[in-house]
Amino acid sequence: MKNKVKYLDPLSPEKWPEKLKNNKFQLFLDYDGTLAPFNENPDKAYPIDETNQVIRDYLKTNIPVAIVTGRNALDIRNKFIKPIVPVIGLHGREFLPAEQDEPIKIGPEVKTIPDKLLKKIIEINENYPVKLEQKNNSYAIHIKNNSNLQEIIYHTLNKILINQNFNDNWEFISGRKVIELRPADWNKGNAVKKYRDSDIMAIYIGDDRTDEDVFEILSEPCINIYVKNEDKKLDTKANFYLDSPADVINFLKILMDTHL
Numbered sequence: 001m002k003n004k005v006k007y008l009d010p011l012s013p014e015k016w017p018e019k020l021k022n023n024k025f026q027l028f029l030d031y032d033g034t035l036a037p038f039n040e041n042p043d044k045a046y047p048i049d050e051t052n053q054v055i056r057d058y059l060k061t062n063i064p065v066a067i068v069t070g071r072n073a074l075d076i077r078n079k080f081i082k083p084i085v086p087v088i089g090l091h092g093r094e095f096l097p098a099e100q101d102e103p104i105k106i107g108p109e110v111k112t113i114p115d116k117l118l119k120k121i122i123e124i125n126e127n128y129p130v131k132l133e134q135k136n137n138s139y140a141i142h143i144k145n146n147s148n149l150q151e152i153i154y155h156t157l158n159k160i161l162i163n164q165n166f167n168d169n170w171e172f173i174s175g176r177k178v179i180e181l182r183p184a185d186w187n188k189g190n191a192v193k194k195y196r197d198s199d200i201m202a203i204y205i206g207d208d209r210t211d212e213d214v215f216e217i218l219s220e221p222c223i224n225i226y227v228k229n230e231d232k233k234l235d236t237k238a239n240f241y242l243d244s245p246a247d248v249i250n251f252l253k254i255l256m257d258t259h260l
């Protein structure tokens with residue numbers, strides 16, 4: 001049966017579910033498409049203005065907040081006016097505490113990308129209208145609004161991955177206008193499990209395929225919130241949705257006010 005996902009009106013807290021009103025909570029926030037609207041150039045995707053203030057206001061409370069992202073943790077920190085909350089980067093492969101300058105590497109050293117895969121990624125970059133982003137030992141291939149091309153590239157790369165048995169160590173994820181190569185097992189679901197305080201309710205807000213890994217595994221008490229952006233079908237495992245990063249900020253502001 002299709003999951004019923006309800007709109008969470010950020011400006012009407014009286015309509016929010018009871019558990020959102022009464023419980024202590026921990027907040028996990030995705031970055032792109034959640035705190036920052038999309039920009040064709042990933043380097044220019046900044047949080048909307050009020051976000052800096054809201055994040056700093058949360059820092060002054062005892063509400064635990066972390067940003068969970070597929071990007072490098074330092075890349076995220078540099079997009080904010082400091083200080084900011086801790087950042088769980090590279091789908092959980094690194095952790096940048098609020099008061100530290102360098103991220104802590106988590107887990108075993110990531111293996112080198114197999115030559116055959118790397119060559120194909122480079123070939124795709126040279127022959128198609130895509131933009132390649134290198135992220136430590138992995139890659140994101142950005143594809144502008146062309147779902148057919150995205151599907152073709154995804155299937156081409158995935159075929160090599162499976163036929164050559166590289167899938168024990170690596171996987172491709174097809175997200176919003178992006179295909180990411182990442183080490184298998186590293187996903188935001190495992191990351192949130194690790195940093196979650198099981199004594200309080202977890203609230204997770206995210207918009208993409210990689211955030212569905214969290215919606216799938218987060219155990220009660222929890223609230224999963226999907227950010228719709230341009231998605232028309234609301235294809236998500238989350239129970240609630242917000243419309244846009246602007247909605248997210250309004251929700252975060254009122255959520256904090258109702259818990260002080």
Ligand SMILES: O=P(O)(O)OC[C@H]1O[C@H](O[C@H]2O[C@H](CO)[C@@H](O)[C@H](O)[C@H]2O)[C@H](O)[C@@H](O)[C@@H]1O
Pocket residue numbers: 030031032033037038039040041042043045068069070071133135140142143175176177178180208210
């Ligand atoms: O986990 P996230 O914080 O949501 O990061 C996911 C990927 O986001 C970035 O790419 C996406 O946003 C870009 C900026 O708006 C946009 O140009 C691109 O089309 C999107 O796919 C980022 O560049 C990736 O490294 C992240 O993994």
